[in-house]
Amino acid sequence: MYMTQGLHRSMQQRPQQVAIRYEGKETTYAQLGDRVARLAGALRQLGVQDGDRVAMFSMNSARYIEYYMAVPWAGAVLNPVNIRWSAAEILYSFEDSATSVLIVDDHFKNVAATVAADCKHIRHVIYAGDGETPPGMLSYEALIADAAPIADRFRHGDDLAGIFYTGGTTGFPKGVMLSHSGLLSSASNAIMFGLTGRDARVVMVMPLFHLAMFSSVNIQMMVGGSFIAVPSFDPAALLQTISDTRATEMLLAPTMFQMLLDWLDHNPERAASLDLTSLTHLRYGASPMSLPLLQRARAAFPRAGFAQGYGMTEMSPMVTVLGPEHHNEESLASGRMGSVGVPVFTVEIRIVDSQGREVPRGTVGEIAARGPGVMLGYWNNPKATAEAIRDGWMHTGDGGYMDEDGFLFLKDRIKDMIISGGENVYSAEVENALASHPDVAQNAVIGVPHKKWGEAVHAVIVPKPGTQPTLESVQAHCRTRIAGYKIPRSVELRESLPTSSVGKVLKTELRKSHLR
Incomplete structure (x- = not known):
């Protein structure tokens, strides 16, 4: 390869x-x-x-x-x-x-x-x-x-x-x-899963330096599809581009989906002038998408098949896929829609404990993966390479579990897990509970120092316009959805969350103001 x-x-x-459409020019x-x-x-x-x-x-x-x-x-x-x-x-x-x-x-x-x-x-x-x-x-x-x-x-x-x-x-x-071979074998999985085709017109709006977008380049080169390059993310401009070019596919981070949906909600007259019916494949990745947000997206684009990809740069990048066949009411009811899917064809996964031993199904541990996409190593950093790759397995640093049918469920980054009073609290679970609060637009959950419990669950919330969620309302909402020890003990309201260029919330930035 x-x-x-x-x-x-x-x-x-x-x-x-046509291979590339960019600013009115075709190549x-x-x-x-x-x-x-x-x-x-x-x-x-x-x-x-x-x-x-x-x-x-x-x-x-x-x-x-x-x-x-x-x-x-x-x-x-x-x-x-x-x-x-x-x-x-x-x-x-x-x-x-x-x-x-x-x-x-x-x-x-x-x-x-x-x-x-x-x-x-x-x-x-x-x-x-x-x-x-x-x-x-x-x-x-x-x-x-x-x-x-x-x-x-x-x-x-x-x-x-x-x-x-x-x-x-x-x-x-x-x-x-x-x-x-690692990059090409990874890209081939999207084709094997039926997530694209030779007549695809793919909007490339996430930054091209990111490996997920480079993988999209490789995928379309293999099938002979068309690229629609967009310089940067702007909801109005992006939607107009989709309408004008009859784009069929797009990959977005969850935060981008949220901004896109908010624009559609706040600009109904302009939205009505757009034809978005050409979209047949919508993929999301880079970070987990809450179920409420996913349901909003599915309702806004009912003709599109949704798919989620979980991966990491060190895996070239694909690890699992949750395809369109699992974005339906049956999968919602079974909980499968909350998973990140099954391993792609070229990747093997196991869940391991701190000693590298595989744990039983349903038990949370670290996700380890192997296959041709495993990186060659970290440049000029043999120590970090040896820590990450053990016996051919890439240790991802992500916590999760696998069910009896091989579906992978993410819980948290190992380093983001909160240990409060000896109990493990996975921030993603709390964030998912908060996402359905009527006054919460976005949220992130971190652990902050606590004299008695070691760490306490702290929620950073971006309120919906015109609302002011309180600690009491947040706790009452979460109490019906998650265990008591997982409920936020403090709430902080912000106008926005710090994010990376691909929409990942930078929790290291959120923690800085709480360091001792």
Whole structure:
């Protein structure tokens, strides 16, 4: 398996199929293949050798998708940059990975220039914007125009395909090394589960640096579908794009779904002018979605089949899928809709205790997974690699249990579990109870220090407009849904929750104000 395999297939089988739609311009697979081969040629002319790292620091665009194919075509290694990082975090990742070439767009050209000047490894900065090329940078379009297309280097199998940095909120990020075969085997699961097809028109609105979106690129390259690149998330603009392009698929984080649904509720006249009936596949991931929010989404998009993917960067990224056949009233009644589904075809899962021993079905433990998608390791960090991968099993750090039929239920990140008076409290369970409170728009639950109990359950709530939920109302609501020791002992109201670029709530930020 090799990263450009799907592109070669689509160039051969569907050369005139539209591969990318971006800002009113369409690129066919034949045109995409030519631009990728030329960009790869330009990179080799700049001195990029097999295994060299090439970074992309950009909003979503057609050029980002070209980057994802051109770098492996040139035999090099991908290093997409988290657009929410500070300059110090970006510089660290470049120094750590010895990145030699940086591609940057208009949004980040100033930060990129500063970081590149401070990084001893960066040899070239390529400007992939639409304005005048800044001093000291090379023009992306000029490089493609002047370079001759080259043959694919065909790095494959266990060759390093990309370094995907994770974390950065509790220390410097770790570089996850992923192989060609790991990434392609992971992407193939979406096809085997029937979650897409060759006539797909996929809106790509989550940040493309995120592995879930790169996986979507790989999936569509394999089937020959079309990408609709959207620079950033804006509910009104996104819905208009769906209506205009007759998009069929989309992947969103739960927080994005909430903002989309809130916009539809608050703008009924504009919503009525949109045609969203083309949507047939809606996927959600990056963090758990509460059942009340999922029910709202299903009601808003009744023609679409919903699917959830659970995964992590270290698994390339897919681990489980809960498909459309389990998003129905029967699965709601049985509780299955509250699971993250079953292992994908290329992944094996087991639930283990602190000693790595498998626990009985229904018992909460740590989720461990193995398969071809397991990372090669953490870049320059053998200690962390040895802690995470044991006997071929990736220890995820997520707590959960498996039922008798093999459905996986997430409980919490192991590090986010609250231990109050000796009892384990899983924050996700409390958050799900709070989500159905009539005055709660969003919420997050953390443990805060308590003299008597060690930790106490603390709820951080974003109220719905015009409401003011109290501790008493929150406790009364939860008391009918969860055990007494799980009920929040304190409540904090906020205008918003701190989130990552893909919508994950940053609980480390919420805890800071409660540290002793």
